[in-house]
Amino acid sequence: MILVCIDGEPHSxxxxxxxxxxxxxxxxxxxxxxxxxxxxxKFYNELYSQGRKQYLEYVDESLQGAADQACREFTEMCExxxxxxxxxxxxxxxxxxxxxxxxxxxxxxxITGGKKLNAWGRFRSRGLPFRLQxxxxxxxxxxxxxx
Amino acid sequence: xxxxxxxxxxDWTRFVPGFLFCLVFAFLGMNLDHLVGQYHTxxxxxxxxxxxxxxxxxVVILLLGGILVRNTxxxxxxxxxGISIARTIIKPGIIILxxxxxxxDVVRVGGMGLALTAVFIFGTxxxxxxxxxxxxxxxxxxxxxxxGTGVCGVSAIIATSPVVRSSPIEMAYAIGTILxxxxxxxxxxxYIGTSINLSEPEFxxxxxxxxxxxxxxxxxxxxxGTEARDTAVLINVARIMFLxxxxxxxxxxxxxxxxxxxxxxxxxxxxxxxxxxxxxILGFFLLVFLNSLNIxxxxxxxxxxxxxxxxxxxxxxLFAIGFSGIGLSISIEDMKKAGGKAFTIGMVAALVKMVLxxxxxxxIGAQWLRVTGGN
Numbered sequence: 001m002i003l004v005c006i007d008g009e010p011h012s013x014x015x016x017x018x019x020x021x022x023x024x025x026x027x028x029x030x031x032x033x034x035x036x037x038x039x040x041x042k043f044y045n046e047l048y049s050q051g052r053k054q055y056l057e058y059v060d061e062s063l064q065g066a067a068d069q070a071c072r073e074f075t076e077m078c079e080x081x082x083x084x085x086x087x088x089x090x091x092x093x094x095x096x097x098x099x100x101x102x103x104x105x106x107x108x109x110x111i112t113g114g115k116k117l118n119a120w121g122r123f124r125s126r127g128l129p130f131r132l133q134x135x136x137x138x139x140x141x142x143x144x145x146x147x
Numbered sequence: 148x149x150x151x152x153x154x155x156x157x158d159w160t161r162f163v164p165g166f167l168f169c170l171v172f173a174f175l176g177m178n179l180d181h182l183v184g185q186y187h188t189x190x191x192x193x194x195x196x197x198x199x200x201x202x203x204x205x206v207v208i209l210l211l212g213g214i215l216v217r218n219t220x221x222x223x224x225x226x227x228x229g230i231s232i233a234r235t236i237i238k239p240g241i242i243i244l245x246x247x248x249x250x251x252d253v254v255r256v257g258g259m260g261l262a263l264t265a266v267f268i269f270g271t272x273x274x275x276x277x278x279x280x281x282x283x284x285x286x287x288x289x290x291x292x293x294x295g296t297g298v299c300g301v302s303a304i305i306a307t308s309p310v311v312r313s314s315p316i317e318m319a320y321a322i323g324t325i326l327x328x329x330x331x332x333x334x335x336x337x338y339i340g341t342s343i344n345l346s347e348p349e350f351x352x353x354x355x356x357x358x359x360x361x362x363x364x365x366x367x368x369x370x371x372g373t374e375a376r377d378t379a380v381l382i383n384v385a386r387i388m389f390l391x392x393x394x395x396x397x398x399x400x401x402x403x404x405x406x407x408x409x410x411x412x413x414x415x416x417x418x419x420x421x422x423x424x425x426x427x428i429l430g431f432f433l434l435v436f437l438n439s440l441n442i443x444x445x446x447x448x449x450x451x452x453x454x455x456x457x458x459x460x461x462x463x464x465l466f467a468i469g470f471s472g473i474g475l476s477i478s479i480e481d482m483k484k485a486g487g488k489a490f491t492i493g494m495v496a497a498l499v500k501m502v503l504x505x506x507x508x509x510x511i512g513a514q515w516l517r518v519t520g521g522n
Contacts, residue, residue: 040318045231048238048302048361048387050423051309058309059318066315 001029003107005098008034008070011147015113016074018145020081028108030085032074033101035094036063095131102136109141116146165229169475173467176212180205202337205463206370206470210333213474222475233472237365238427240465241384245434246448246455247377252518253435259515260355260382267356267504268386271496272297272393276400284488286401287313291321292489296496298393299386300325300360306394306423310414311401323484324493329360330477332497333367340371347371348516349508351378355386357504359497362473369466377518384428391423434458 004019006012016032023030040059044052071087078085090097102110112129129144136142183203186194197203216222272293279289290311294303304321307313313321336358340350350371358364361383368379395416402408437445438455446453485493508516 040315040322042227042231043301043305043322045235046301046305046362048299048390048425049305050302050390050425051306054309054422055305059315062313062315 001031001105001107002026002109002111003101003105004030004032004111005094006032006034006070006074006113007094008066008073009113009115011113011115011145012070013073013077013113014147015111015145016077018143019111020078020083020085022109022111023083023085024081030078030083031105031107032070032085032087033098034067034070034087034089035097036067036089036091037094038063038091039093095128095135098132099135102140106137107140109143110136111143111145114144114146161225162229162232164223165226165231166233167229168226169230169233169468169471172213172216172471172475173209173464176209176471177205177464177467179208202341202370204370205467206366209467209470210366210474210477213471214477217475217477218479230472230475233468234362234476235469236465236472237362237469240462240469241365241380242427242430242434243458243462243465244377244380245431246438246459248381248435248518249439250435251439252381253432256378256381256516256518257385259511260352260385263352263356263382263507264385264389267500267507268297268389269393269396270297271500272396275492275496276397279492280400284492285314285317287311288317288321288487288489288492290397290401291318292324292492292496294393294397295321295325296359296493296500298390300329300363302361302387303390303393306390307397310394310419311397317489319484320487320489321493323482323486324489325359326477327482327485327490328493328497329358329363330482332358332501333363336367336501337371345508346513347374348378348513348518351375351380352382352511352516353504353508355379355382356508357497357500359493359500361387362469365466366470366473369470374517378516381518384431387425388428390425391420394423395420 002019002023004015006016019030019032022028038059040063041056043049044055044059049055067089071089074085074087088101090101098110110132112132114129129142133142133144180203183194183197187198201207275296276289276293279292280286284292287308291304291307291313294307295301297303301322304318304325308318336354337350339345340353345353351368351374354364354368354371354375355378358367364379364383365376368376398414398416398419402414408414438447444454446455448455448459450456
């Protein structure tokens, strides 16, 4: 089984293309994982913030919208290539959720997408693919597709 | 008993651990401040350095201590909800500060504050939104950066993002940028103010129009001194009164003007203004009103044992709990999310407001910005 992590960003598309290519050639089952990160919700209690309820509802709605969009793009790409694949959503901190998914499903391969980052970019993102490689179980092969 | 239950949110217990943590943190910070003060009084060199040169007081102890704890010790997640609500304890503190003012202050300093706010705060919002539109920045990002750099930082982003339909990534960039520059301004402006001999009322005015985020604004002014705080709080009240108007302007600028309104979801402008109005400032003005009446039974902050004196004595503790919450909420991970076009917009807006704001404040002078409290 191949697990591909997607976030709707352009670099995710490259990761999906690789997952489809490998899924068809091996052949192997492909599952896409999209993590809904509720990070933005923690700011709702900011001093002087007004319209907290509307903000929380809007964050939920827009995060779900982004997940739906990612699902649509993934499904379309798979259907075009004639591959049947699954789409899964998890809620929480992305690194923790991907690790949990790896623990539960034990895929043979994990594919992530990424951007070529400068020093500041690497400092900011702390490289999710890199952190995954450090923390994940070594029985899963990892492929990081850099756009 | 059943009626009492309605006073609490259903899951109120999740706020208890973090809030208690902030209480203990505030207690330790206040006592450390007291201890350093005592050592300074008896002439111990390092305490004098901290007190005089580094300007350490309870504000900076709680903020720096909070940032240090938050970013070096892996705090249990159970503490975060309580830490998050501790910040809002500053609000009752600000209401209580109403006893420091009389109407003459509100008219003079608040009037000046309204004029400054109209020019700087509303001006920033309009200019940023207009420039973003001109340079092809998305409406979602331009709207929240205009409101965020103009009015009250993250609070304004929270109020505006649903209206201009910002995407999650735009919100993360904008919040990270505001927090980054708000925090940088908090820790640099008091030292700049001291180095150029800015008086306390002048610094209060400068902080109130320049610092991007409100929590950091209150902290910087309290750090600088009591007169700086009194001026900053009054102008800040004028500033946040503009929040509903800026949201309304965003609706007009991005939705109504361009004909993008969904016919099935017509925007109720009155409801929008009502929802975004900061009701707590009415409490502040009520206390200003009562203080201005000079009623003997209420006394004043200077009459020991009087109700207003007791209220004034409690505000420092409310601020201390709030500053603990602010310090413990400042995460480097959050600020690292600053980026993209939001970073450039935020940096330019922060620098322009800092420089222009300082120039205007120096032109106005301390006389127009000093809160007398009826003295």
